[in-house]
Amino acid sequence: MKIKIKRYSSEREANGQTVAYEIALENISLLEALNHIKTKEDPSLSFTAGCRSGVCGSCAVRVNGKEELACAYKLSDGDLIEPLNNLPVLRDLVVDVQKMLEFNAIAKAWSSTNSENMPLLPEQAEVNELQSDCILCGACYSACPVYAVNEDFIGPFALTRVWRYVSDSREQDVQEKIETIQSNGIWDCTLCNECVPVCPQGIAPKQDIAMLRGKSGVMGFMDPNFAAGMNFGGGPDFGQPSF
Ligand code: SF4
Ligand code: SF4
Numbered sequence: 001m002k003i004k005i006k007r008y009s010s011e012r013e014a015n016g017q018t019v020a021y022e023i024a025l026e027n028i029s030l031l032e033a034l035n036h037i038k039t040k041e042d043p044s045l046s047f048t049a050g051c052r053s054g055v056c057g058s059c060a061v062r063v064n065g066k067e068e069l070a071c072a073y074k075l076s077d078g079d080l081i082e083p084l085n086n087l088p089v090l091r092d093l094v095v096d097v098q099k100m101l102e103f104n105a106i107a108k109a110w111s112s113t114n115s116e117n118m119p120l121l122p123e124q125a126e127v128n129e130l131q132s133d134c135i136l137c138g139a140c141y142s143a144c145p146v147y148a149v150n151e152d153f154i155g156p157f158a159l160t161r162v163w164r165y166v167s168d169s170r171e172q173d174v175q176e177k178i179e180t181i182q183s184n185g186i187w188d189c190t191l192c193n194e195c196v197p198v199c200p201q202g203i204a205p206k207q208d209i210a211m212l213r214g215k216s217g218v219m220g221f222m223d224p225n226f227a228a229g230m231n232f233g234g235g236p237d238f239g240q241p242s243f
């Protein structure tokens with residue numbers, strides 16, 4: 001079979017080169033094909049991978065425009081392989097994930113609770129089980145169209161992670177976490193759903209963002225764009241929490 005790989009020498013120039021490879025193997029994963037090309041045909045091909053079993057999240061790329069894990073994707077004749085979107089390309093299929101990972105810190109997407117004496121109850125574990133399965137593959141980040149207009153958008157996986165913690169009954173800093181995601185966060189999401197079908201873990205960031213919006217509303221926050229539209233004539237500022 002023949003596949004094409006969009007290759008870049010360094011940055012994501014507009015003119016990355018599309019290279020065709022003939023592979024005399026059938027029923028293989030994309031990662032097996034990349035390894036085959038690198039070891040048998042072209043050692044200069046660059047890509048990332050780790051576990052080879054859908055656990056580490058390091059092999060995500062785009063296949064025919066859709067985000068996939070290379071180790072889990074079964075290759076087809078004619079497939080076009082490209083690096084993830086919305087991230088700087090270092091070389092070929094390797095992207096720089098540093099900025100993407102920083103959004104977890106910006107969103108305060110961690111537990112602020114000393115859970116030493118507060119064990120996770122089985123019923124609570126069920127509430128957060130799915131969000132806890134995120135492998136930080138970046139597929140949702142790559143698929144999100146908001147980054148085309150706002151590179152500071154906190155984004156799908158970090159917001160999903162925030163929902164994981166604010167919906168944890170043991171969490172003590174819910175107010176701070178909800179405040180943090182009001183700017184460049186939940187209200188910037190268009191609820192387009194692009195992040196949902198690409199997640200290899202079955203997580204639905206859009207739904208978690210909708211839940212965060214609901215919780216924000218209960219806590220007195222409001223979509224600042226909607227609030228600005230209502231806030232003519234010097235009325236109350238609906239963008240701020242009111243308790
Ligand atoms: S639903 Fe929101 S977070 Fe998900 S891809 Fe669309 S805009 Fe991005
Ligand atoms: S939410 Fe899903 S698609 Fe997004 S980084 Fe986590 S595992 Fe990957």
Ligand code: FES
Nearest residue numbers: 050051052057071
């Ligand atoms: S190599 Fe780890 S998820 Fe694919």
